[in-house]
Amino acid sequence: MSGVVSLLRDLVQIPSPSREEGPIVKYLTDAFETLGWKAVREGKNLYTELGDEGPLLLLNSHTDTVPVGEGWSHNPLAAHIVDRKIYGRGSNDAKGCLAAMMYGAFAAFAKNPPKGRVLLAATCEEEISGQGLEQLLKILPKPDAAVVGEPTGLQPAVAQKGLLLLEVIAKGRSAHAAWGGGVNAVSAAARDILSLSNVSFDKSHPALGVPSLEVTQAHGGERHNVIPDRCKMVVDIRTTPTYTPEEIIDLVSKKVEGDVEVRSKRLVSVDTDPDHPIVQAAVAANPGAKPFGSPTVSDWVFLRDIPTVKVGPGDSHRSHTPDEYVTVSELEEGAAFYERLIREYFERA
Ligand SMILES: [Zn+2]
Incomplete structure (x- = not known):
């Protein structure tokens, strides 16, 4: 079994649902040191710096990870290999x-090291957008x-949709259903939902297309015999860099009768110039790769002000x-890909 496969099996065998990364960080600290790296720990984030000078x-x-969940036919924490698939x-x-x-990264610096520096960071709480990379970036030098x-199947994502969550509150006036009168907030919400189904975005992003908008939750009324005075809708909008969150909030506000409130606009959309050296390096490291936009x-x-690609072995649909898995060959090709990516980047940076 190759080193990268046994490392992954160890990592899968240490459960690490969000907020419970302590044991895996401890394991990785030792693993970094075994590779000869200085392991620096900040909270549950871990990093090391390789190389002496040059671009970063x-x-x-x-x-x-997300919780294990139900429905597995393989042990989700055993990292069994069946037909060259590593499950877990x-x-x-x-x-x-x-x-x-x-x-x-180890291979890149083991012999013939590139003229540059790599900051390798293993961060926590990604799945809950918590105290991971965002916190660590506050103390790291700014990368180039x-x-x-x-x-991503080693295809470089050059843009990524953001998430804007809005609430629309339809308001009415309650009354006894038998007597009538009042103003029905659920009926008002229905008009807003129909109106939102007609929102069209005309500014398309080259990699991401247009934003999507869906009303994903609606709740109104407490009793069958009371005309409801309030109905709350949740609107899930997957944004692109061609619109600011404010533009979209404005667009929604003009479409609905209800009051619009922002539940979250922190997860912005991001993109990188396809001509930037980091994108070119990713394509050179996987000839034939096609930069794409990720939903x-x-x-x-x-990392919105840092030129970035999102790329790695495996398939986002899994x-x-x-029965989540990655294949042995995806993993081994992934390691070779990252080594080439590092070398290709520093030749261009
Ligand atoms: Zn992930």
């Missing part, structure tokens, strides 16, 4: 990326470019599912 490249992935929670998202990054390790949110949101 951040390689980041996360140690936490986090194998694909994103412990495989982390293990491949570690091996890729970054790579976020997430399963899923990651810690890239906290993330958060039962």
Whole structure:
């Protein structure tokens, strides 16, 4: 079994749902030191710096996973290998990326080191947008470019949609249903929902297309015999860099009768110029790769002023599912890919 495979198996066998990363960080601290790296720990985040001088490249992935959940036919914490697939929670998202990054970075600096510095950071609480990369960046030197390790089949994502969550509160006036009168907030909400289904976005992003907007929750009324005076809707909007959150909030406000409140606008959309050296390096490291726009949110949101690609071994569709896996060849190719990416970047930076 290759080193990267046994590292990943160890990582999968240490459960690390968000907020419970302590044991895996302890394991990784030892693993960094075994590789000859100085391991620096900040909270539940861990990093090391490789190389002495030159541009600074951040390689980041996360140690936490979503909970194991139901429906597995393989033991989710055993990392059994069946038909060259390594099964387990986090194998694909994103412990495989982390293990491949570690091996890729180690190989890059073991002999013929590139003229640059790599900051390799294993961060916590990505799945809950918590105290991970966003906190660590406050104390790290600012990188010239970054790579976020997430399963993309080694295709570089050059843009990522953001998440804007709005609440629309339809208001009415209650009355006894038998007597009538009053103003029905659920009926008002229905008009708002229909109106929101007609929102169209005309400014398209080259990699992401247009934002999407869905009313995903609606709750109004408490009793069958009372005309409801309030109905709350939740609107899930996947944003692109072609609109500011404020523009979209304004657009929604003009479409609805209800009051619009912002539940979250922290997870912004991000993109990187496809001509930037970090994108070119990612394509050179995987010839034939096609830069694409990713609909899923990651810690890239906290790197918005740093040219970044999101790329790693595995398949995003397997993330958060039962029988999550990464294949042995994806993992080994991932490690070789990250080594090439590091070298290609410093030749261009
Ligand atoms: Zn992930």
